[in-house]
Amino acid sequence: MFTFVNQIYQIMNLEQLFLDNKEKTIEGRYLTLESIEPILNRINTDNQLSIIGQSVQGRPIYKYSIGTGKTKIYLWSQMHGNESTTTKALFDFLNLLHSGSDLAKSFLDNFTFCCLPMLNPDGAVLYTRANANEIDLNRDSQDLTQPESKLLRAVFEEFKPDYCYNLHDQRTIFGVADTGKPATVSFLAPSYNEEREINDSRQKAINLIAGMNEVLQKFIPGQIGRFDDSFNINCIGDTFQFLGVPTILFEAGHYPNDYEREVTRKYIFIALVSSFKFLNENVIETNRTDDYLNIPQNKVVFYDFIYKKIKINYDGNEKITNFAAQYKEELVEGKINFNAYIAKLDDLDGFFGHEVFDGQGGLYEDDDENFPKLDQKANFCLDKNINFVNGLIKK
Known part of the structure; x- marks a missing residue:
């Protein structure tokens, strides 16, 4: 693994890859459906785009699917309307898939990506965590009281993913333990039970996080955190992990003087690309639990x-x-x-x-x-x- 991580870091210029594929039409923190619809229409080159339903206030919720590979990846962003950094990084990654590069062709041949780039368009307009009914969609995975929650679950059941990527932002209050460094990127392999045990599904998520952490440490040493893994079946990540699908929580956090999260966006992109390189090359070790647990926990400091x-x-x-x-x-x-x-x-x-x-x-x-x-x-x-x-x- 160490050799392969260095290969990714040294041979692939990940920062240049980001600059080459950055979606320049979106920036900053306030990102609405109106901001991303032109991009979705532009990259809808082969009927990859569909509307799967509507939000509480009647805004369309889009699904974007691309790739023909065996391994199925389900990604959703802006479940919380005021968490837009990962949405930007997701579009940067989609631009990579449309670049025509050898890397893009390899990803498209080996993966099928199903993306819900903005699950909560009403909350995005209002710049709120909750949806228009003031419900936190990330606490609605069991009751499924909201149309957005129902759509997320319906696509999950139809698509039957091999991996789930749950994309979020976190506040500037979080640091990496007591180190005095901000938690620029944090990860979590959610628990699937109260005892926080590790089964095959959670192990896969843990191993993938350990690999992404190793790459990111080359860029932002000491600025990667691990989110609390207390079990809450009402959270979507815990639910999908409970249902047997490896699920990874991404948290885009603060980088010094980057309140618009344009630098953090780059590191989310690098994490995404690295994770798919690991999966594509099938180099993930069978047990990296210690490496995962050695990532310091987030702390409000x-x-x-x-x-x-x-x-x-x-x-x-x-x-x-x-x-x-x-x-x-x-x-x-x-x-x-x-x-x-x-x-x-x-x-x-x-x-x-x-x-x-x-x-x-x-x-x-x-x-x-x-x-x-x-x-x-x-x-x-x-x-x-x-x-x-x-x-x-x-x-």
């Missing part, structure tokens, strides 16, 4: 901003304190605004900041009561001459 050694005057008493701020992603007139609000006061032991400012004892002032309060906009100044606007120093 980050704020977007941490401010240290800030002097405040509270009821006539001066003291030095710390506080943190976090972006809220707010949809305004069709654009996502990253607005910073104070999220934590005083005790920040064990937490890291994507941006850290040393106030060096500067006196805090704002337009209100001159001390930081929870949920207040992160607009303030230090010593009357260092101004912070929306969390950042105003240049």
Whole structure:
């Protein structure tokens, strides 16, 4: 495996492969059906595209199928409407399949890909996790109360996949254990029972994740995490794993200064390509459980901003304190605004900041009561001459 991973890394220029196939018509965090329909129509070169049903609000849900190979891969993205990074990477990968390259021909000959690129188009428009009925589709895999959940399950039963790829985003709060590094990409081989045992199906997912992790470590060392594997049969990944199909959860997370997730997008693409190379070459070892378990777990340890050694005057008493701020992603007139609000006061032991400012004892002032309060906009100044606007120093 080690030799083959190095071969992928050294012979295949994965970063150049991404640049050659990047879908340039989509970028940023706000991705709606209107954004991707022109792409779907463009790559519908041989009747690969179909509408399988509608969302709560009547938007079409598309299925895109391509390839003639024996191994069947089922991929779905934007089950949560505000999680668009993997959707972008999925279209980058579909562009690769249309590139005419030897790699594309090999993938198309050996795999059949069935993709639902936007399962929750209503949530995408609203920029919400839930669908239009305020239901989290990733907690509806048993009750199947929502049309989107029913469609995902119906395609699963009809397609009978060999592998499932469950594509998501995760928030900037997640780090790789206590390392101080962000969890740029995280994986999970979901459990199939309460005991979190490993059967043949879960083992296949584990082995594939171990291989992808080994490749990604070449690019973002220490920035790959492992998601919690507590069993919840209401989650779609746990359900499909329970039904005997190896299922892999992808979580696209934060890369430094990449709030639009354009860098993370590249690493999801690299993970996808690497996984299919492993499967195509049939080089996955039979048991890489230790390698998988050695991927550090995700942990909530980050704020977007941490401010240290800030002097405040509270009821006539001066003291030095710390506080943190976090972006809220707010949809305004069709654009996502990253607005910073104070999220934590005083005790920040064990937490890291994507941006850290040393106030060096500067006196805090704002337009209100001159001390930081929870949920207040992160607009303030230090010593009357260092101004912070929306969390950042105003240049």
